[in-house]
Amino acid sequence: MKNFRLILVLATIVMTAVSCGPKKTQKIKEKIPYKMLVVYYSQTSNTKAVATEIATRLNADLEEIVPLEPYENDFQATVERGKKELEEGVRPKIQPLKVNVADYDIIFVGYPIWFGTYAMPMWTFLDQVSLSGKKVVPFCTFGSGGLESSVRDLAKAQPEANILSGYGVRAARMDAMPQEIDQFLKAGGFIDGQYTQLGDFTEQQAVSEEETAIFEAAVGDYPMIHAKAETAGMRAIPGGKEYLFIASDLPREDRPDMPLGRMKVYVTVLNGKAPVFTRVVR
Template identity: 40%
Template sequence: MRWLEIIVAAMLTVLASWGLARPVHAAAKPGRTLVVYFSYSGTTKQVAEELHRQVGGDLVRIEPAKPYSQSYSAVSARAGKEYFGHLSPAVKTRVKNMDQYQNIFVGYPIWYNTAPMVVKTFLRQYDLRGKNIYPFSTFSSSRLGKSVRLIKKAAPGAEIKPGLPVDDTGAPHDEIQQWLHQVNFKQD
């Protein structure tokens, strides 16, 4: 039995030297950082701006091709149609040279227990394989909901890091700082 432990330890050492075995809490890979967000009411924008102050990089707002109404009931109806209809609403926002970013923070409000479908559309525009995606959401009752599952489907091959759910009370400086420490994020 002792020989088996030695062989396994030796194999892990070899794999680690080849870069095939990674520690569970590896630091983010070096590379440029992007903070991208969709915000309807301004709450997610506040959190994205505070996060951007802490991590640097570039800040980009996701804008749908057809803006959402100012009427909450109209927005709720449209969001429901998009969600239940599995729709991908067109997006006006384009990020030039997405390849330059290794760490992508994606922020959104929780609608229908997930990210708005416009976020899904935005992510699907790019090949995000091998990139680190850090989801963060603003919510009034469902934290991250099913949004991480949506992001995984929209960005196959990306490494989805643990997300940050923020209640609708504003930009939480200390909460963001703790989360960045938990996910072992290192600035560019």
Template identity: 25%
Template sequence: MAKTLIAFFSRADENYFGGAMRYVKVGNTEIVVNQMKDLIDADTFKIDMKDPYSPVYMTCIEEAKKDLRKNARPELTSYLDSIDAYDTIVLAYPNYWGTFPMAVATFLERYDFAGKTILPLCTNEGSGMGSSEGDVRKYAPGADVKNGLAITGSYAADAKAAVEKWFAENGLKKGY
């Protein structure tokens, strides 16, 4: 039986919402991931950095920019033993500086995605997928990277219908 993994990076604390800063206990990407759990049978793995970015939004984005410029590979708090059991990986993350946070690169480079399908989902406040789809292809050679879904973070709580349609377009449904 085919198995699906939802791997995601999400950040709570102070976040940017359509022109204003707001403190949140659950990050936008994780809000969308929690909706996914109602739509498909999948295991989940949260990509957490050992040394997380600042809870202050403006400091966080500067730290993320520094990591991107250095092509850093932040250490994660934990790793999966293997992804061999999974055929499909839903990879969800926020858009940081036009792509995914570098902790996602840490995750991607750790495993062999050859022959696997990756569905990228990116939360953002207007910058869409950026270059992240191409970057997923770069860091996960041999994977079949499908067209991603961009979700505006301010509307993450209302993303379920869009995610359900995207899953259906990609052959994922409950029980898959």
């Protein structure tokens, strides 16, 4: 019995050592010479920056989706046009693609989040092509979040595609993007090298005063989040900590009709730096 316990303890130590900390990837490319394409739409260049970073790191082909009638260089005008198109199921016409997606094995598909899903020109692209049997890697940029909901729509639009884990970054955190893309591409096996495998969050517990202050510092001045943190879990990340808060919307005087719900808010606190939220999942 004593020996059995000892074996169990040793096995747990070994498994923990294997599941956390630095990992080395096996590069997909070396196994089979995959052909890779990065295709993206970007209105204000955030997604373009991510697309360019990925294509450069992978030496992949890069293709931009260009609407025939460009969106105005004005946020409110884009919101009005985009909302109307989304509600009416309009697909804005796009320029013919210079590449044939059928020629590629792995296709990185990038877009800004509009109204919780991919931007309208991406709807047109996804109507025009077949990603059936392709490995598809979604990536996006957003104000607060939307990778998960856009990937659900992507899976509906291309049910035969093999959609792999995606990457999303807040427009306000573009400076963190190159390093995150490095880790993302290594973790996915697209490039060689060491990456850090993060552990699990601790179990959700009622927030402490300190955690409430961290949550408020992270989301305080972001106009789209008006919420109260209820519970939190935490994990170590290189150079600091990451929190996963479960928060509830608070009623808003300026938007009395807005449905109230709950959300997950991811917050990073790097040593010596102010807390920042990295994404909201509704």
